[in-house]
Amino acid sequence: MTNVRLPLLCAAAIAIVIASAVTPSLELSCPSGFFADSIGCSQEEGGVPVPVRKDVYGNGRIFDITHTYRPDMPSWGSVEGLGPDFIKQSESIKNGSLANSSEMKLGVHSGTHLDAPGHFFDHYFDAGYDVTTLDLEVLNGPALLVDVPRDSNITAEVMKSLNIPKGVRRVLFRTLNTDRRLMWKKEFDTSYVGFMEDGAKWLVENTDIKLVGIDYLSAAAYVHGAPSHYVFLRSREIILVEALKLEDIQVGIYSLHCLPLKLLGSEGSPARCILIG
Ligand SMILES: *[C@@H]1O[C@H](CO)[C@@H](O)[C@H](O)[C@H]1NC(C)=O
Ligand SMILES: *[C@@H]1O[C@H](CO)[C@@H](O)[C@H](O)[C@H]1NC(C)=O
Ligand SMILES: *[C@@H]1O[C@H](CO)[C@@H](O)[C@H](O)[C@H]1NC(C)=O
Numbered sequence: 438m439t440n441v442r443l444p445l446l447c448a449a450a451i452a453i454v455i456a457s458a459v460t461p462s463l464e465l466s467c468p469s470g471f472f473a474d475s476i477g478c479s480q481e482e483g484g485v486p487v488p489v490r491k492d493v494y495g496n497g498r499i500f501d502i503t504h505t506y507r508p509d510m511p512s513w514g515s516v517e518g519l520g521p522d523f524i525k526q527s528e529s530i531k532n533g534s535l536a537n538s539s540e541m542k543l544g545v546h547s548g549t550h551l552d553a554p555g556h557f558f559d560h561y562f563d564a565g566y567d568v569t570t571l572d573l574e575v576l577n578g579p580a581l582l583v584d585v586p587r588d589s590n591i592t593a594e595v596m597k598s599l600n601i602p603k604g605v606r607r608v609l610f611r612t613l614n615t616d617r618r619l620m621w622k623k624e625f626d627t628s629y630v631g632f633m634e635d636g637a638k639w640l641v642e643n644t645d646i647k648l649v650g651i652d653y654l655s656a657a658a659y660v661h662g663a664p665s666h667y668v669f670l671r672s673r674e675i676i677l678v679e680a681l682k683l684e685d686i687q688v689g690i691y692s693l694h695c696l697p698l699k700l701l702g703s704e705g706s707p708a709r710c711i712l713i714g
Pocket of ligand 3: 587588589614627631658659660661
């Protein structure tokens with residue numbers, strides 16, 4: 438009896454500790470006329486339940502670190518964001534079609550996305566180094582979430598100060614971008630924090646990191662846009678995952694899962710990324 442019960446109790450205790458440590462609030466607040474049930478908010482008097490959108494699942498075990506594609510999501514170089522037309526209904530039941538059906542038109546470097554070597558190297562692009570060639574083993578595995586000092590872009594000095602141990606292959610860098618909520622501001626902001634060329638070089642030369650995650654649209658600081666990308670992508674070994682949603686998650690080690698779309702000939706792709714604690 439005790440043999441069976443004890444591990445269960447331990448698991449429950451651990452789950453409670455994790456849940457209370459990392460999730461601000463798991464309680465659903467439903468609009469009036471609705472009540473919370475196991476799947477979300479349901480309407481009391483029949484009808485269609487209200488859909489629930491959330492970023493934390495499984496009692497704080499799974500974090501969705503993907504930004505939702507929405508019209509006011511910032512987009513590279515734009516003051517208008519993605520705009521309302523990135524997704525459009527092409528067939529509608531209301532107009533007599535059998536089903537609703539939508540089409541999307543989206544830059545492949547929009548929102549939470551990743552870069553393939555062909556993004557900055559024309560000869561790699563021509564040789565076919567597109568997103569379908571990215572290593573799923575690199576994109577899925579243990580990852581370290583770290584906080585970057587807020588007073589600087591990511592330089593060699595900053596990289597050194599983070600003391601990331603050898604052997605760590607995936608790191609998500611949370612920066613001032615998260616504090617400034619830049620991914621929630623429609624207008625593209627060039628003052629975001631990213632890697633300076635010497636920071637990228639330091640990472641390549643002194644760590645085993647093969648996946649670099651960051652919390653705005655580019656891993657490279659605006660002023661070093663091209664140089665930092667060259668340093669990262671030259672070896673074709675490092676994958677850049679950009680515009681991650683790293684709010685309200687404790688620093689530490691998680692299991693990262695990132696899956697880009699399998700777009701032949703594309704040097705970038707939106708990706709759904711999650712952390713499992
Ligand atoms: C439905 O029909 C209206 C009127 O013809 C048109 O303005 C609208 O674009 C149509 N919507 C779709 C999704 O086909
Ligand atoms: C189908 O499209 C109509 C608009 O034509 C929309 O009001 C309705 O919610 C859609 N239904 C579904 C299931 O998405
Ligand atoms: C980072 O660099 C950008 C230019 O790319 C600059 O505007 C910004 O102020 C820098 N941020 C910090 C915290 O130094």
